[in-house]
Amino acid sequence: MHETLASLAYRHAILPDGPSIPRVSLHVARETSWPIPTLYRPMLGIVLRGAKRVTIGDRTLRYGTNHYFVGSIDVPASSAIIEASADAPYVAARLEIDQDLLSELVVDVNRDFDGETTAFAIGVMTSELLDAWYRMLRLLDAPNEIDVLAPLIEREIMFRILQGPQGALLRQAARADSRISQVRNTIAHLRANFDRRVRTEELVEITGMSAATFHRHFRSVTAMSPLQYQKALRLQEARRRLIAGADPMGAAFSVGYESASQFSREYTRMFGTPPARDAARLRASKN
Structure with missing residues (x-):
């Protein structure tokens, strides 16, 4: 089923104006990549073909077709596609977590709240969860059914995660005093x-x-520590502003840096390239 899903998702991912499902996004790559810093939002992620490595703070997670990723809060991360080729492109799907739906399901699931847990983890893909994803992505071939059926399947996917070994992560996220x-x-x-x-x-x-x-x-x-978290936020926002056309010094000061040299060192350490060169490369790649 993975390969069937991968072919379906790939076909729709490369369509310029194809149908879409609320909160669901598709991702493809025809080659492996260096680690790319980004901000992970609360979401569920599955790999349909290939494999990915994610580093968050001092933890590194690897997942492919037999596992899924779940994250419950915003975390700066660095992700790299580690299995992909022109003949077998990397294909993945992501579901943004609807906090209102999560809170509603946590009440319906009616399980005890668990002890402390991390905000992200890798879980083992089950046949039931894979089947729900199959029915979700198959809606791309029946766009007139998306409005009615997608919310029901989304609810089932969330329910499956909540009932599984990583459900504690989401139950904790839904509890106000956790x-x-x-x-x-x-x-x-x-x-x-x-x-x-x-x-x-x-x-x-x-x-x-x-x-x-x-x-x-x-x-x-x-x-990571609060200081490391804030530094990652600053550098990612500075990168966004550089891509939009800001000069390195202006971007540095606008996100709270008082030293341009310190900004350049920390930016290069995080993104692998000095600010101006990195921004020029990213702007060129979008043209």
Whole structure:
């Protein structure tokens, strides 16, 4: 079934104006890639052909056709396609998590809340979950059925994850007083104030934890420290502004850097290329 799904998804992914399913996106690549820094949103990801490696903080995860990725909060990540070729392109699908649906299903599932957990993980693909994805992606060949059937299949996919070994991750994310939700609140504060120095005391006050407990739980959930998280946010926003046409010094100062040389060093360390050269390459690739 994987190959059937991969062929179907590939065919629709390369269509310029083909049908689409809400919150579902398709991704293809005809060659392997270097690690690409990005911001992972809450989502479920499956690989239909090939394999991918994702690094988040100090953790590295690899998944292919027998596994799925699940993430419950925004996390800076670096991903690389490690199996792909012109004859067998990498094909993947992603489902953005609907928080309202998640909260509703957590109540319906009626399972005990679990202890602390990380905000992302790899799970084993089951035949039931794969079948739900098959029915979801097959709707691309019947676009008149998407509005009615896609929400039902999306609900089933989420239900399957919640019932599985990684369900605790999503149940924690739906619970307002869980460690994941408390960390998510501090992440929202960091994202709203990425261009200034955020004191630890501000984040601690949001969670109500002690400083030591907060740092421990933030790293447990995100695999990085608050400082590392904010740095990744700044550099990714600076990159976006550079691609849009900002000059390196302007981009550096606009995201909170006070030293252009420090910005250049940290940018090069994260993206592998100095700011101006990286932006020029990315702008050229879009033309």
